[in-house]
Amino acid sequence: MSAILFNITYAHFLVLAAVLFLIGVLGVLVRRNALIILMSVELMLNAANMTILTFARMWGDLSGHTFALIVIAVAAAEAAVGLGIVVAVFRGRRNVDVDRLTTLRH
């Protein structure tokens, strides 16, 4: 037990990233506000980034850092477009509750 507590290995970082990803999935599945869902998606992207960086450190390969930088750029683009969609939806409907967005269902 104290080996797990005091001896930080790569598995610690991987488990931390997995828990972070899990919290993001939980937020997307459970919450109904579109903004919280977008933030949970950002959490998941960060967890993936942390996994990439851990494996890059593990294998001593710097191309993982390039990949993580590109993931950050894609996440920024996703946040901009997603927030634009949220603002457009709010302008038409006065709420951003994803459970009430059922127009395409009928």
Next chain:
Amino acid sequence: MMRWVFILVTAFCLWGAAGFIGSAADAQPAAGGRPATKVEIKDSARSAPYGHGDKLENKPSSKSPGMALLFWSFAAATIGGALFVVTRRNLIAAVMGMVGCFLGISAVYMMLYAHFLSVVQMLVYAGAIMVLFVFVIMILNRPEDEPVAPSGRAGQAIGGIAISYLVFRLIMLLINVKPPTPGALEAPAQVQLPNIGAQVGERVDWGSVKAVGMDLFGPGLFPFEAISILLLVAVVGAIAIARPLKDDNEQGGAA
């Protein structure tokens, strides 16, 4: 009460960052005669079925208790901030938890010797993206009625059991990962930059701006250029989506 939790998390982050900066200086002299070393050798021998118990014995320098304390504090900040995001009803509180989470993630990147990515994480996420979220929340300014969708008791039970099983298997799998290089907290080998003309390439730290830049503008040049096009398309698309239409000027001009 919520505000105090957030203040505590932030102070925790700052304390951890200060401790990390302070301990990075004296991380090199491997603490020889600490009492924890003896205990961990015994325990790592017991955890030999995990595959890398023998490697842990050979590397006493990666078993610094201070680094372990820092890792756990950063992990607590990260997980606490993430839980703050998915549980708060107030959106501003959720964003503040997200900022604390990103600061913790940035510190964890620093522990992984990704210095450049750590700074980029702090600038882009905690700076730019979170400011964007705060602006949109200020525009919307609508508190939630019921943040969590109600569901049946049976569905909750089945979903909980399935998620618990999946998490258990995932963590067991990740714990069994065998690293090709032994210690996570030791400094990696330096990177030799190539010679340019008569200029001899220097040796730079792994994960520094120069080392990442050599990879980014060498093998990663095409993705880098593709990202610029993606960002241009995203900017144009976001403006096109969020632009007010002509027919709702009379009802929602302020928004």
